[in-house]
Amino acid sequence: MTVLFYLAGAVALLAAGLAVSRRNAFHALLYVVVSLLAAAVVFLTLGAPFAAVLEIIVYAGAIIVLFVFVVMMLNLGPEAAPRQHGLLSPATWIGPGVLAAVLLAELVVVITTAGGDAVAGDAVGPREVSHALFGPYVLAVELASFLLLAGLVGAAYLGSGSRTTGGEG
Amino acid sequence: MTGLLAPLADVALVLGLVLTMAAFLIWYERRLLALWQDRYGPNRVGPFGLLQVVADVIKIFFKEDWVPPFADRTVFVLAPMVIMVAVLMSFAVVPISPEIVVADSSVGVLFILAMSSMTVYASVLGGWASNNKYALLGGLRAAAQMVSYEVFMGISLMGVVVLAGSFRLGDIVEAQSGLWNCVPQFLGMLVFAVAGVAETKRVPFDLPEAEAELVAGYHTEYSGMKFGMFFVGEYLGVTLISALIVLLYFGGWRGPWLPPVVWFLLKTLAVIAVFFLLRASLPRPRFDQLMAYGWKVLLPLALLNLLVTGLVVLS
Amino acid sequence: MGELLRSLPLWLVPTLPAAGFLVLALAGGRLPRRRAGTVGVGSVGLSAAVTLGIAAGFLDRPPEGGLRVETLWTWIDIGAFEIGFNLALDALSLVMIFVVTFVGFLIHLYSTEYMADDEAYSRFFAYMNLFVACMLMLVLADNLFLLYLGWEGVGLCSYLLIGFWYSDPANGAAARKAFIVTRVGDTAMAVALLLLFKHAGTLDIRQAMAWATASWPVGSGMAVAVALLLLGGAVGKSAQLPLQTWLPDAMAGPTPVSALIHAATMVTAGVYLIARTHAVFLLAPQAMTAVAIVGAATLLLAGCSALVQTDIKRVLAYSTISQIGYMFLGLGVGAWSAAVFHLMTHAFFKALLFLGAGAVILALHHEQDIFRMGGLRRRLPAVFWTFLAGAASLAALPLVTAGFFSKDLILWAAWGSAAGCRWLWAAGAFGALLTTVYSFRLVFVVFFGDEKGHVGHPPGPRIVVPLTVLAALSIVGGFVETPGWLGHVTWFTDLTGQTLPAVDWAVEDHHVEHLLQMVVAGITLVGVLAAWLLYVRRPALPAAIKASAAGAWLARFWLSGWGFDALYDRIVVRPFVACAARLRRDPIDRIPAVLAATAAAGNAALSRTQDGRIRSYVFGIGLGAVIAVAIVVLT
């Protein structure tokens, strides 16, 4: 299982890195899916099967599909790629790269000073998660449902055509 | 070594069984359709035309493996593999009998849902990579249809899960020792079956590949072995949904006299026959009708089913 | 039956008019006229019926200690400051709610005809209902805070009703004047309440009064201060010197409003307040004297002004000021019951006079100048006879009117009580002469002589019935309390005696009393005679007096109410306006403006960072995260 963890972790990182550097939106999305699937495997090896399955169903199966849907609707095909002008010039990468590197370095310092423990590895199944969700966290669940409803209404309004902005479409 | 060999044997057994089944289904469907339509169907190659499948496979293998020059090559090749892999992965948690199961996962039902949500990518990737407007429209339709119906499918399943108190398919079958779920969960079964038909894009919900409108939908540009994978993937999907219906609602391998495996296969074939009967009898709806039907009929029904089940279990 | 009456809930009395107000206010103008009138009159009528029931129960067998308390709920509860929403009914409140609801009901009934053609019919009744509800809350309040609520509510309603026809700026000005002038008194009263709460620790009337009686010696500074401040509030509300100027202008409102303000609500609140807090005044003899002097001075001043007014409603307004002056005189000499008695009889005859005046005004197409009226005796007989009854009662014609008995009690107390003196009596007696002259001047000028102007349709039953009822009460209402030589009925004193202390007599000699009554009766008759001479027999005489230089000056001076308005305009209004003009550019605001400018500059500087690019924002967030984690790492 340990090996599997490191393997999946590496895949997740690699795929994420490729995802953010692709010109082609569709390829980037596929790499994100791979990254998410790898993350699901990471969860599985850490004894969180419920999280792993949710990661696939909701993240890969619904959220990214929405992205794919939008990409297909906008038809951001290969011909759209050249429009990402100035994307890969090294200058654009320096500032963000340094910032992210510093942040990562700091996090590494924090983690190495405190993260020497082994992960327990005992599976925490859906039953325990459900008990926690609808026990101590029930208020948060309600709030989350409000958030979803708000998102639903907002998306429905925004997607309901150009009611406010006239002949834009 | 037995610790390693036993799972491998299971894997081989299940894979063989499932693939054989898928191949057999092609003949099974054609013969059944012919029966209902008062004609013979394939009956020349081998006994009862059983070897017709073999002939078809040989033909597909020897066809030119052609990738359109305007397609996104990598994704184009990847798409048909996704459906095969996802569906075959799903069979890993399906118990064919009490003993024969590859991975007896504690989140089996969820795992199957996860894998079925992955099959969306096959149609979408295929449709997009073909760089063809019919294929693109087919892919869009597939994405919207499958993401929507997966929701009802998941919710309709939950009634069964509530009754069994477990996501493990083995536990769910065990929980039906007294009464099969098709009685208390009749509503859930109906919703699940309809959603299943939509998930596998079978008639009447085959709008992503509706030949009258979109030529062949998302796999318009596919031919040869890659088309074969889509084709087999669809039959695998039918098998999977039927197996699930059997496991979740018709007591799985349970039955008198005969061994469990036989019971399971018989029940599955019976359910598959119903799938084919649907194809033989129902017209295809419009796409907006399909979506409206899902969100305005199936979703409330599935929620109602879950609610009532929850109330009964809790009280 | 008695049990049933005694169990009638007290809260219904103020709640019914308040509910009427809510219905009318929430319905807006959508209610049909007829139904709006039904709601407006019905709510007060029901309230009056409930009051009659409660009164019957009370009189049948008074509750223990002459007091009935209804605890509704706790209104405010902040530590030691606990205010209950409680209603209390004792003899004083009983008289008040009877006057308010009964007279109020008659005025409402009258209004349905008087206001029949007005556009804002339902708004009028909404205000009127609220007015009655506030006044009832005032008199039923168990604590001073609740009383203050009603007090301010009454002030608000008077503002709304005086400015009822708000499209005329003059009416708005009159409404503002009433509001602002009474506000001076209200402030004094608020200070009194705060002082009382600070020392007594409670605003519950009975507890506070008991505490004051037990803790403050007679004549102590604090008691005098509180009493004088309360007097200030009463003076404002009751339009006494020096805050009387708002009342004559309050005539801007519709006539039924004047009737309501002058008779049943508002101006009597001051009298009620002093009677209610009599314990404090008993501890402050100086304040008592002040009350008496204010009353005496007011009644003389207002009486003189009333003599020369030409607007029928202004005559009545000054007469109200004058009559309230009598009540203050009574209160000041410790004749509490007599003052309340006069309050009640005054409510009857003043409501009657206003309503009668309203009927005349209506018949003459909104003509208010008495010298353009005349000879209405034959044209409006019902109005004439009832108006005559009211005027006689106002003039206190001996024996046959209610006003005689109540005024007589006050005058006798002014002479004979321990706090009284002859000068106070003399002022009252002279005031009686003035009263008689101006009231019969009104009768003679308006109803006798030649007819001038066209008389419109005679009043309908909804005007005549209230007039008749009030006229009857103005005549016989006094027989609940008669002097010793006339049956010696003491029902009223017996009733209010449960709550108010008796008069502290210094002169017990009944011969003196009888003699003084004879004198006052004589003065009254002389007054009638003088009025008859001046305005019927020799109409040229007043004109001749007016023509002389001194007479003209005096007439102008009195007509303007002794020049108080001009005085206040000079010493208060103009300096204030000048100040406001000086401050309109807000010199002090320059200092905060520096802050604002700094903030604006900072905003301009910071808004440059908001370039609208998501990436720069994310960069900022990332930088912040780096710094935050760095702090964690490095420490």
Next chain:
Amino acid sequence: MSGAVLLGHGLLVASALFAIGLVGVLVRRNLLFQLLSIEIMLNAAAMAFVIAGARWGVADGQVMFVFILVMAAAEVAVGLALLLRISRRVPDLDGDAVSGMGG
């Protein structure tokens, strides 16, 4: 279950994922990619929760994961709807091109 994954290593993966997402948001001008990178960052944060929960063998980590999932779903729904609106004005979805503010 041979050996054990160190907590630090798990968190390291999450941190690195987060950093990659951050770089993505900062570098890309295409709004779609920025949204996608935000998803990666959210996923990294969720992963950190799950890992921490697994360290103590409690469900709370996965509970937080579920909440992050919900948030991500809501965010994507609104974000993509906005994206579709913006794409009518800015066909190439350049985030810097929609920097006008006010009004």
